Amino acid sequence: MDFFKRSKFDKLIEKATSEMLIESDIESIIAVCDNVRSQEISPKYAVQCLKKRLQCDNPNVVLRSFDVLESLMKNCGTPVHEEVCSTDFMQQLVGMVDTSPDVRTKLLECLQNWAYVFRDKPGYVAVIDAYENLKNAGYVFPEFSESAAMFSVVCAPSWKEGNACHRCKSAFTTFRRKHHCRKCGQVFCGECTSSRAILPEFGIEKEVRVCDLCFESINRGLSSASNNSEDKRSVEMENQLRREKERQLEQQENEDLELALALSASEAESNKRNNQIKSTINDNKPSSASPTVAHLLPVLDTSEMDPELAQYLSKHYQRANPSSTQDFIYQENSQEHPMLQQSTTQPSAPIYASSTPSDHGTISINTLKSGVNSDFNVPGNSRSSEINSANSDGKTDLNTSEIPNQANPKQEEFLDALRGSIEFFVNRLQSNSQRGRNISSDTTVQTLFLTLNKMHPQLMDYKHYMEERRAYFEKMQDKLNQIREAREALDALRHDHAVRKQIEEQEAARMRQLQIMQKLEAMRQQKRVGLTCLHIVSLYHF
Structure with missing residues (x-):
């Protein structure tokens, strides 16, 4: 048994100190230490195997052997210490100091660490003597590290x-x-x-x-x-x-x-197509004069809006009464912002969108446009298409009287007006930011801000309306799911009923067959009894 253990250990030592290794084989070294710690291999035999590997002419084998020896010293306790710190082994190590620069460095490092660890133990004087002799001989030891000389052994x-x-x-x-x-x-x-x-x-x-x-x-x-x-x-x-x-x-x-x-992207694409169609129609019309603030806003039906808001947003009213529109803007700004009464002149800077907007302008565009697009991204069309497809199949009959109507033309006009106001407001902010002008002195910016502020409640009403549509269609979708689940459950019950009925029919047929067989057996018995009686009577007569 010991022979097989030793042969296996020898192969493990050869693997851990192979000349083909570029760096230490940690797995093999741990296996060697475990064999020694578990006392399957005696420390004396392990040190003898390493002595043979240290006498090899290949420097790489010697370096790997020093790695294994250092691991045994740190992990295998006193039995290995006594074998390694013997006088014969120390003399062998001292004789290897002039073999190779790499081997010399590794040897001096190991001796320095061992001398520091065993400095207070009189049983390991051979290590201290070897260290002092090499130091007196003029050999330069590497830099000392206490972490490398820490031995924590549980054996x-x-x-x-x-x-x-x-x-x-x-x-x-x-x-x-x-x-x-x-x-x-x-x-x-x-x-x-x-x-x-x-x-x-x-x-x-x-x-x-x-x-x-x-x-x-x-x-x-x-x-x-x-x-x-x-x-x-x-x-x-x-x-x-x-x-x-x-x-x-x-x-x-x-x-x-x-x-x-995704809904926002689809809404943006549809708006883009609508704008392209409108721009194509406008390009076919004769060009008019240079646009003013009122001309940039689209046409809006303001019959049911607030009178002041309708007065500002109505394109036809501004064309017919430009002076009254300017008076209304100035009067409203004066009431809301008394600081603006000092500046009575209108800004003469042209309104345009720069190709390289500032950070403030970029944030305003992203914030305002994303806010408008996100408020009206409601999956009503997809829900209604599902319900319509269900109705077309003839499987469900929904009462569509409770379905809220789609957005009417007034809402579309309101959204177009709101979109145009926001774009104009953002362009104005970009222009002021590029020119370094204060927005508090720009009456156009203040007026647009007040206009958007007044349009916000109606925007929120439309948003709540769309949310109600979405909730309604989600409710319809839940009902459709319930109907589908009920239909599946009904089909399963029908199938179970058919199977149960078939089993009952088979059982009844089997019972009838048993009854017929019992009747036949009774009739055969009666026949046998009758024949027996006839036979007895015939014998009696004879």
Whole structure:
């Protein structure tokens, strides 16, 4: 058994110190340390294998051997320390100092770290002597790092010897053999070490013999760890459920946002097509004079609006009475903003949209236009198309008297007027921003602001109206879903009823067949009885 273990360990050492390695093979080094810590391989044999690899002529093999040796010193405890810090091994290392620059640097670094760690331990004088000799010989040691010289080792205890069991005090005989606990190292009899356990803190990953006391302590630790793991698992489950709920809410919000953006894009495309059609029609008309503030606004039916708002927005009224329009603008600005009474002149700067607007202008365009587009992005057409398709199939008969009407021409005119006012307002802000003019002294900007402020309530009314349409169609969609689910449930019930009826018919046919067979059997019995009687009568006569 030891032969196979040693051959496997030799292959592991060759793999960890192979000349083909560019850097250290951490996995193989950890496996070597685990074999030594679990006492499957003795520290003496492990150090002997490394001695052979250190005598190799290839510097790369020697460097990798030093890496393995350093890991054994840091992780395998006192048995490896005693083997490595022996006088013979130190003399071999000192003799390697002139082989190669890389090997010399690694050797000096290891000796420096070991001398610092074992400076207060008289049993490792050979390391201190080797370090002092090389230092006196003039060799330059690399920069010292305390982190590299930190040894934190948890190894299996050494086995203690005794003639009696440490627990029951029974003397060992030929038939009562002694055994060692791998956790505490004490000697016990077979009855006191009948348990087996895994000791991961010592690098032992398979079940080994432990005493009953150590086995109980291990089980107590595992039970407390299992309780802690259950608590952690419940907390993690709650956190996972909360994260899942948050993710679903975020996904729903993203879907709603994508739906709103898609509807906004479709609305923008339809508005763009309408504007192109209008611009094509306007291009065919004769050109008029240079446009004023009133000419930039589209035609609006203001019969049901506020008189002052209608007076400002009416294109025909401004064309017919330009002087009264200017008086109304000045009077309204004077009432709302007394600071504007000092400036009575109208701005003479031309109104245009710059190709490179300022940041303020860009923010205004994005904010105002996105606000107008988002207020009227209602999926009413898609809902109504679904209901119409359902009606056309003849499967449902909906009462369309409760459906709110689509937007009328007045609403379209109002939206066109609002859109034009916003565009003109934004262009005016861009012009003032590029010219460095204060908007508080621009009566046109103030007037447009007041106009948009007065149009806002009607805009909100239209928005609520569209939201009511959307709620209505969503309600209709829910009803359609309920009808579809009810139809599916009814079909399932019909199918179950047909299957049950078929089973009942089969059972009735089987019962009828049984009754017929019973009647036939009774008739056969009567026939046999009659024949028997006739036979007896005939025998009696003879």
